[in-house]
Amino acid sequence: MDDWIDYYDSTHTIYVSKLHRDLHFQLIARDIIGYIGSPDSVVLDYACGEALSAAKVAEACSQLYLAEPAPGVRGRLIARFAPNTKIRVRSLEDVRKMAEHSIDLVVMNSVTQYMTPEELDGAFATTRRLLKPGGRLVLGDVLRPEVGMIRDVVALLRFAAHHGFLRDALIGLISTALSDYRQLRSRVGLQRYSEADMTAKLAACGFTAARVAVNIGHNPWRMTFIARQSLAS
Secondary structure (H helix, E strand, C coil): CHHHHHHHCCCCCCCCCHHHHHHHHHHHHHHHHCCCCCCCCEEEEECCCCCCCHHHHHHCCCEEEEECCCHHHHHHHHHHHCCCCCEEEECHHHHHCCCCCCEEEEEEECCHHHCCHHHHHHHHHHHHHHEEEEEEEEEEEECCCCCCHHHHHHHHHHHHHHHCCHHHHHHHHHHHHCCHHHHHHHHHCCCCCCHHHHHHHHHHCCEEEEECCCCCCCCCCCEEEEEEECCCC
């Protein structure tokens, strides 16, 4: 995961425009809010990225923890949300030290592809320790092995066409093809899981999980799972 952390901590071009970036985070925030069970919920967004619309999520719960491994991104989060008493920013190391059974909802969105299987098992173990009885893990934007980059391109172009930044998206795709992102993706790769494999991986880590019909975010070819602590474990 370190190579990807360094990439996202750099001046990258993963978003084709400011509008794309802003809409991306607005959509994720909206989808996360849909999983918050009550205004009293304590929520952890694990490896949250820039989380530009986190204030909207915080309005829907009692406390929102933004956990981010990239130090530069984390610094921007602290500066951006310092006035908001409902938002706290943490490193992943901080998260591992949080009190057990203190979180109602953990969201890991667009994270699994960047972690080794062993790193992901560690994140699941931490999550399981933190969740309150009855708490949920929402695992979003999981890449499938049979779905290649072309589907990502189509999803982006559809999203761009719908929201009026298609020209920027086309230019951005050309830039991405020549960018450090494409080189890093080719060199390091992205982790992909079938529905059965992810369900089994979660089960091995003490969760009962099922895929939901609609993925978090704009890409319908990726998967989202809801997991709860298994009663048998």
